[in-house]
Amino acid sequence: MKRLLIAVGAALALLILSSGCGTNGEPHKSSLLPDSPIDWRSWIEAAFAEARSADKLVFLYLDPFWCEPCVRMKEKTFTDPRIVELLSDNFITIYSNSERDPSLYERYQLGTFPSCLILTPDAGMLGGSNALPPDSLLVLLNRILDIKKSRPEVLSEQSNRLEQDYRETVARIVPGRPSEDIINNTERAILSLYDSTFYGFGDQPKYPLPEALRFMLAAVTPEDLAFESQLTNTLNAQLSLYDTVWGGFGRSARTADWLDISYEKLLDLNTDLALLYFDASWIMNDSSYAEIAAGTLDYIWNFLRPQARWGYYNSQRGFLRDTTGMEPISPAAYFALSGEERLQYGTPAIDTLVYAGTTAKAVSAFLRVGRALKQTEWQDYALATLDSLIATSIARNGAVRHQLIPAADLPAGLLPDQTAVAAALIDAYETTGERNYLTAAELVASFIINSLEDRQLGGLRYEAGIKNAVGREQVQIKPYIPNSEAVWLFTRLYYLTANSNYQRPAESTLRYVVSLPVNREDIRLPYLASAYMNLTRFPTLIVMEGERNDSYQGLLDELWQNYYPREVVVHLGPADGQQTHGLLTFPKSVRPLMFACGYDTLSTSIFEPENVHPQISRFLRRYQISR
Numbered sequence: 001m002k003r004l005l006i007a008v009g010a011a012l013a014l015l016i017l018s019s020g021c022g023t024n025g026e027p028h029k030s031s032l033l034p035d036s037p038i039d040w041r042s043w044i045e046a047a048f049a050e051a052r053s054a055d056k057l058v059f060l061y062l063d064p065f066w067c068e069p070c071v072r073m074k075e076k077t078f079t080d081p082r083i084v085e086l087l088s089d090n091f092i093t094i095y096s097n098s099e100r101d102p103s104l105y106e107r108y109q110l111g112t113f114p115s116c117l118i119l120t121p122d123a124g125m126l127g128g129s130n131a132l133p134p135d136s137l138l139v140l141l142n143r144i145l146d147i148k149k150s151r152p153e154v155l156s157e158q159s160n161r162l163e164q165d166y167r168e169t170v171a172r173i174v175p176g177r178p179s180e181d182i183i184n185n186t187e188r189a190i191l192s193l194y195d196s197t198f199y200g201f202g203d204q205p206k207y208p209l210p211e212a213l214r215f216m217l218a219a220v221t222p223e224d225l226a227f228e229s230q231l232t233n234t235l236n237a238q239l240s241l242y243d244t245v246w247g248g249f250g251r252s253a254r255t256a257d258w259l260d261i262s263y264e265k266l267l268d269l270n271t272d273l274a275l276l277y278f279d280a281s282w283i284m285n286d287s288s289y290a291e292i293a294a295g296t297l298d299y300i301w302n303f304l305r306p307q308a309r310w311g312y313y314n315s316q317r318g319f320l321r322d323t324t325g326m327e328p329i330s331p332a333a334y335f336a337l338s339g340e341e342r343l344q345y346g347t348p349a350i351d352t353l354v355y356a357g358t359t360a361k362a363v364s365a366f367l368r369v370g371r372a373l374k375q376t377e378w379q380d381y382a383l384a385t386l387d388s389l390i391a392t393s394i395a396r397n398g399a400v401r402h403q404l405i406p407a408a409d410l411p412a413g414l415l416p417d418q419t420a421v422a423a424a425l426i427d428a429y430e431t432t433g434e435r436n437y438l439t440a441a442e443l444v445a446s447f448i449i450n451s452l453e454d455r456q457l458g459g460l461r462y463e464a465g466i467k468n469a470v471g472r473e474q475v476q477i478k479p480y481i482p483n484s485e486a487v488w489l490f491t492r493l494y495y496l497t498a499n500s501n502y503q504r505p506a507e508s509t510l511r512y513v514v515s516l517p518v519n520r521e522d523i524r525l526p527y528l529a530s531a532y533m534n535l536t537r538f539p540t541l542i543v544m545e546g547e548r549n550d551s552y553q554g555l556l557d558e559l560w561q562n563y564y565p566r567e568v569v570v571h572l573g574p575a576d577g578q579q580t581h582g583l584l585t586f587p588k589s590v591r592p593l594m595f596a597c598g599y600d601t602l603s604t605s606i607f608e609p610e611n612v613h614p615q616i617s618r619f620l621r622r623y624q625i626s627r
Contacts, residue, residue, distance in 0.1 A: 033074060033095055037084045040095035043104055045468055051092040051121035057148065058121065059091040059141075060128075062098045062105050063114035065351035066251075066264040066315040068331075069131040070114040080134035086141055091118075099314060100353065100403060102414065103463070106479070107472040118144055123471025124159035125166070163472075170477050178514050178532055186215060186529035187226075193523060194230050198257045199237035201523060205262075206253040208238045210272040215526035217276070217283055218533065218565070235280055235289065242292060245339050247299030249273050250318060263318025263331045263348075267304055268358040270296050271365040278369050282563035293369055297378065300362060303350065305381070310388040311354035311405050312362040320348055354405035356393060359385060360420035364427045371431050372560045379431065386428050389421065390440050398447030399464075415462045415482040418448050419489050426492055433548055433556075433571035438496060445493055448486065449505055459483055459512035460505075480524055483513050487531035495541055495568045498582035510535055538599065539566035540620065543581060546592035547574045551607075555594045558609040564616065598623045 033040050040061075041047040051058050061078075063070035077083055087093050098105035098113070109115045110130055116137070117128035129140055147154050190212060193201040200206045213234060216227040240258035241250040248270050254260040274296040281290035304313040319331045324346050334342060363382040370378035393401040399413035400421045425441035428434070451464040459478035466473045490506035493499070513528050542559065546552055548571075559569070572579045572586065579586045583600040586593075594612060596603040596619040603619040606612055 033078075036074065036078055038078055038087055038093050040093050043094050043096055043101065043470065045470055047092055047094055048121055048123060048470060054092070056090060056092050056121070057126070057144065058094060058119040058123070059087055060094045060096070060104075060108060060117040060119055061114060062096050062109060062117070064097065064099045064315070065349075065353075066266065066317045067113040068262070068264070068317070068319045071317075071319075071321065073114060073116075073131050077132060077134045077137055082138055083134050083141075086138065086145075090141070090145055092121075099351075099355065100408075100410070102402075103466065103473055106462070107475070107477070119471070120155065120159045122159075125162040126155055126159055166472060167475055170475055178510050178536070182514070182525075182529050182532045186525040187219075189522065189525045190216065190227070190230070194234075195256065199230075199233040200258065201234075204254060204256040206238075206256060206258055207251070208241060208249060208269065208273060209523060209526075210269075210276045211530065212523060212526045213276055214279070215529050217280055218530075231280075232284065235277070235284075239292065242295075243299065243335060245335075245337075245342070246303065247295035247297075248303075249296065261318075261332070261335075263335050265299070265303075265316045265318065266358075267300065267312055267314050268361050270300060271358075271361045274300075274365045274369060278372070279563055294373065297366060297369055300366075301378065303347075304362075306352065306354060306405055308354075308405055310381070310385040312359045312385070314351045314353055314355055314358055316350045317348040320346060322346065352405075353403060356389070356400045356402055356404055356417040357414070357420040359389070359404060360417070360424035363424040364420075367424070367427045367431050371557075374557070382424075383428055383432070386424060386437065386440075390436075394421070394440065394444060397451070398443040398445070399451070400444060400447075411463070411466070413447060413451060413464050415448065415452055415460055415479075415486070418444055418452070419482060419486050422448075422489055423492075426489075426496065429496070429571070430567075430569040433544065433552075433573075435571075435573075442493065442497070445489060445502075448489075453505060453508075454478060454512075457512075458508055458515070460486055460509055478512065480513060480516055480518065481527050483509055484524075484527035484531040487513070488534040491534050491539075492568055495539055496570055506535055534566060537566065538623075539568045540564035540616070541568050541570070541597040542616070543570045543572060543584070543586065543595045543597050543602075544592065545572040545575070545579060545586050545595075546589055549592065552592035554609045555592060555606065555612060558612040559594070559616075562613050562616075564620070596620065 043060075048058065096104045098109070098115075105115070108117055108125070110117070110128055112130055114131055115128065116130070116132065118126045118141075120126060127140070127144060129137070132140065144155075190201070195201060195203070198206070201209055201212060213231060216231040219226040237258050238249075241253060241261055242248070243250070243265075248265045250261045250263040251266055251269060252262045254262060274293045277289040277296070278293035281287055281293065300312060303316060306313060318335075320329065320334060326345055329345055334345060363385055366378040366382040370376070370382065389404065392407065393404050395412060400417045401407070401410070401412045402414055402417055403410050422441045422444040425437045425444065429437035429441065448460060452461045454461060460483050461476050461478050462482065487506050487510050490502045490509065494502035494506065510531055513531060518524060518528070544552065544555070570581060572581065575588070577588050584597055584602060586595065586602070587605070589605070591607055594606040596606075596616045601623065603615055606615050
């Protein structure tokens with residue numbers, strides 16, 4: 001793994017800074033390491049008070065459950081007697097699961113996993129590294145201790161400078177205005193980063209980037225084949241990460257040619273890829289992509305469903321720690337086996353925690369793909385998950401609990417959780433027509449507007465505020481990707497409710513994201529481009545009216561059999577007279593009807609399933625609603 005070293009004085013390299021998210025409410029309660037010979041503390045003020053009292057530095061270790069180098073480091077480096085003695089005598093040691101306590105990872109991470117950081121007793125950054133063997137970590141720790149002893153002013157200067165740089169980076173805003181330049185810049189970035197030899201983006205390691213591919217997918221139409229070759233090549237190349245036995249995608253490839261695979265499977269990445277390949281199957285007219293999407297959701301269904309009968313587990317490791325008495329086997333050799341042969345060795349461990357944001361993304365994927373494939377079991381489970389989430393994990397003010405199973409006394413109201421849960425609730429409303437899901441989505445969105453929106457400077461904060469905040473948790477942050485994703489949430493709610501109050505946060509959030517300093521070759525640009533297109537291009541607005549019966553469902557079933565850009569489905573329900581939605585007026589009808597809609601224009605009534613796609617397509621062409 002490529003290492004990232006951070007300098008203390010002249011000895012180490014400078015830290016790469018990153019902005020990110022935090023939590024609000026109670027102090028962090030980390031899942032500690034009970035088998036470790038090191039006394040790991042939680043991230044709380046008491047640990048830093050102890051460091052100040054004892055005149056010790058702080059060693060912070062951040063990792064996720066699925067990370068193989070992290071497990072090796074805990075088993076090898078943190079059991080080395082020299083490391084145990086040095087850390088125990090000279091540092092206050094703090095551990096945090098980066099997915100359970102995301103504010104720490106987003107504020108202190110070093111770009112990849114694990115992150116090993118040395119902090120001052122006031123939680124100021126001094127230096128750190130990613131995965132290190134014992135000898136290398138000894139060198140790093142001893143150099144810092146030598147400087148602390150001989151030139152303590154160097155540590156103070158280093159920490160002050162890094163913390164000042166961090167705060168300036170977070171606060172820096174350059175006025176901007178949304179324009180078509182966003183699309184042009186994103187297209188240039190994609191072409192610049194595209195690997196024309198092995199496909200995908202960049203050199204190595206290679207990661208699947210669903211949002212970049214989704215942006216490219218939006219540019220592919222029968223009339224415009226922009227990015228078609230790059231998109232097809234990349235969709236096919238990253239299938240090297242796909243497990244043809246159990247389904248699902250590994251996280252990345254260590255080499256540019258996609259062959260040296262990191263086999264861990266993350267819930268959120270797999271749900272994103274399932275939706276991407278399913279949409280690609282329509283647009284690229286390739287049914288094999290739909291099979292990949294279904295196989296990916298099959299993997300989640302078979303491996304990542306809790307016994308609690310709702311929710312979805314967060315990840316599965318890509319390696320075995322215990323081969324039940326058999327000879328050790330490498331991940332590559334294990335995943336080359338058949339399913340039956342794998343089971344003889346056992347299965348990689350699964351993270352049995354359930355988080356709101358990743359579970360909500362899975363709900364969206366199972367609903368959207370499940371309704372098209374008529375997989376009622378997938379849909380029923382996804383809806384049961386949302387029902388349980390509404391009952392147990394959404395507060396009266398709309399704040400969503402971060403960890404769902406087992407229920408934990410952790411802070412609520414993280415922006416990614418809020419946007420993902422609200423989006424899943426909207427997907428449930430569009431799928432079922434049940435108004436309670438839309439009501440719950442509006443409640444969750446209201447928390448974002450009331451508690452996370454920065455009305456003065458623009459943008460959405462990652463948390464409403466952290467009780468007993470320590471170090472960088474005291475800095476309010478409004479990260480790029482969650483803000484970009486919130487634009488579509490507010491836009492969808494505007495079209496679903498015809499409530500113009502959702503237009504303002506959509507527009508102001510987009511203006512804020514545009515103002516953030518992002519390199520013109522930053523691979524995050526597709527998030528901004530998608531936000532811009534979602535706000536400025538009219539959606540495929542479908543309105544249903546009438547009683548929910550077999551005829552009504554027949555129209556919906558046919559709707560789900562096709563792909564439409566930025567689809568939004570409104571259910572008006574039955575009425576005795578005309579109904580309105582925004583500027584639109586719908587005729588009274590005794591039978592279920594479907595309409596494709598513009599801002600103030602309706603298609604002719606659609607009441608037969610066989611007419612759904614022809615009439616919607618004709619309407620979209622007429623009013624130039626394009627992908």
